[in-house]
Amino acid sequence: MGQIKVTTCPIEGLYVIEPAVHGDARGYFMETYNRRDMEEVGLNLNFVQDNQSASKKGVLRGLHFQKEFPQGKLVRAIRGRVFDVAVDLRQNSKTFGQWYGVELTEENKKQFYISEGFAHGFLVLSDYAEFCYKVTDFYHPGDEGGLAWNDPEIGIQWPELVGTYPGSADASGYTLSDGTHLTLSDKDQTWETLKNTHHF
Template identity: 50%
Template sequence: MSMKVILTSIPDVLIIEPKVFGDDRGFFSESFNARQFEEATGVKRTFVQDNHSRSARNVLRGLHYQIQHPQGKLVRVVVGEVFDVAVDLRQTSPTYGEWVGVTLSAENKRQLWVPEGFAHGFVVTSESAEFLYKTTDYWYPQHERSLLWNDSDVGIDWPIEGQPILAAKDAAGKRLTEAESFC
């Protein structure tokens, strides 16, 4: 097996540690293999889009989700470090409104599987970071929603001091009690 799967406090959100082969020349890692991903996680999905973003320290992106055409996301960092968060928005889930946070970095090479039905976001904790992610559905801007990053009902413990740098849509995110959720 070329990956290790680590369960989180929300069983559907998984930390993936790919096997890394390194020597004095550098390293090699298979970042995704559909067959091995399914065998190791039990998750069978088709990814339809790859995205790449670059952000500066204290940029917080999210917490995003699509109420229709929900996206599962397999996320990783190839430069720098982020604190990555998934919030369960599935109303029938025993973990509804709970969150999982994990540090993803170029150094630890961890990935996070964020299934459909979750809001997702991250804050950059290094000078800058490059963030890559695969999605199971396309981006439909008309269906995109933002959960408020600092909603006290969710209580995410972001590892930042002061105010993060936010896009207008993220600053205007909805509180959990007002947000559209998944049935």
């Protein structure tokens, strides 16, 4: 053990993971995933798929989940800087409807593990970002669910974001503090609020 530092978050089921980074004049080396280390800290995970995305500044992806085949996700930024968010959708949880966010960057090399039962999304704060994540279940077309990224009942404090809630998940009228327009997919602008979406 000793290759990772795991910090539990205020919401049960969320963990910030910091791998040991071994650097010298040539660069650095680190283990981005070690099953034995994860099991020793109580995270017995079975990952079945790796995903990667690239996004420009101002892109917000989320908030996503699968309804019948929920996924645990181990996420990290390998280039750039993102603000990553999880929202608790577990009906019997004492933190139902609460959110937690962490900044993930290529410099801090932090990872964020999000258990099944959460909605997940991230906002790109750098000019460009590449984002990787391991998941505990496969992608199932037709099983997608989503939560409005700007639901006022949840009140996610997206850093650097300026705008007024328009009564929907529409991105129009929102910018980052430097004037960069917020960009969402068409689908991500149609998700419902917490009271009207799927719960676990």
